[in-house]
Every structure is written in structure tokens, then in C-alpha cells.
Amino acid sequence: xxxxxxxxxxxxxxxxxxxxxxxxxxxxxxxxxxxxxxxxxxxxxxxxxxxxxxxxxxxxxxxxxxxxxxxxxxxxxxxxxxxxxxxxxxxxxx
Numbered sequence: 132x133x134x135x136x137x138x139x140x141x142x143x144x145x146x147x148x149x150x151x152x153x154x155x156x157x158x159x160x161x162x163x164x165x166x167x168x169x170x171x172x173x174x175x176x177x178x179x180x181x182x183x184x185x186x187x188x189x190x191x192x193x194x195x196x197x198x199x200x201x202x203x204x205x206x207x208x209x210x211x212x213x214x215x216x217x218x219x220x221x222x223x224x225x
Contacts, residue, residue, distance in 0.1 A: 141165050142181045168192070 133152040139162040168188045
């Protein structure tokens, strides 16, 4: 596994990181999205304090993650239910 030394700028600070080469694009994209959310919250709420903005971004991001996890769980349950129904239909015909 090849590691790269990169710097990600979030807000007004640069953060040096060592990342797997295969993860570089994902990490850079994450940094870009964080900065977009920071700017959005700053514009929306008129907040300049970077710590407050970062906290808001963290909360917003985790809420999105939890919602996605709930949706995936529901989707998995529906898929398993459908597979079970199909399995019963096939078994009944055999």
C-alpha cells in the first residue's frame, strides 16, 4: 500500500495527512465538501466563528450519515422480504 503525504485545507487551516494513494481522491473530495458546507452555513446564518461552523458541519454531516444508514436498513429489510416471498413461491412450485 502506497502512502502519500498530502495537505487538506479546511476553513483557514491546512492539515497534513498521510493517506493511501487509493483514498487520496476521496479525502480531497471530502475536504472540498466540508469547505462548501462551511461557506453555505456562513452565508446562511452569518456566522464567522470557524469552530461554530465546523460544529454545525459535523452535526449536519452525521445526521446525513444516520439518515442514509436508516434508509439502507429499510431497503435491506424490504429486499430480504421480497427475496423470501420469491423463495416461497419457487419452493411451492417445485
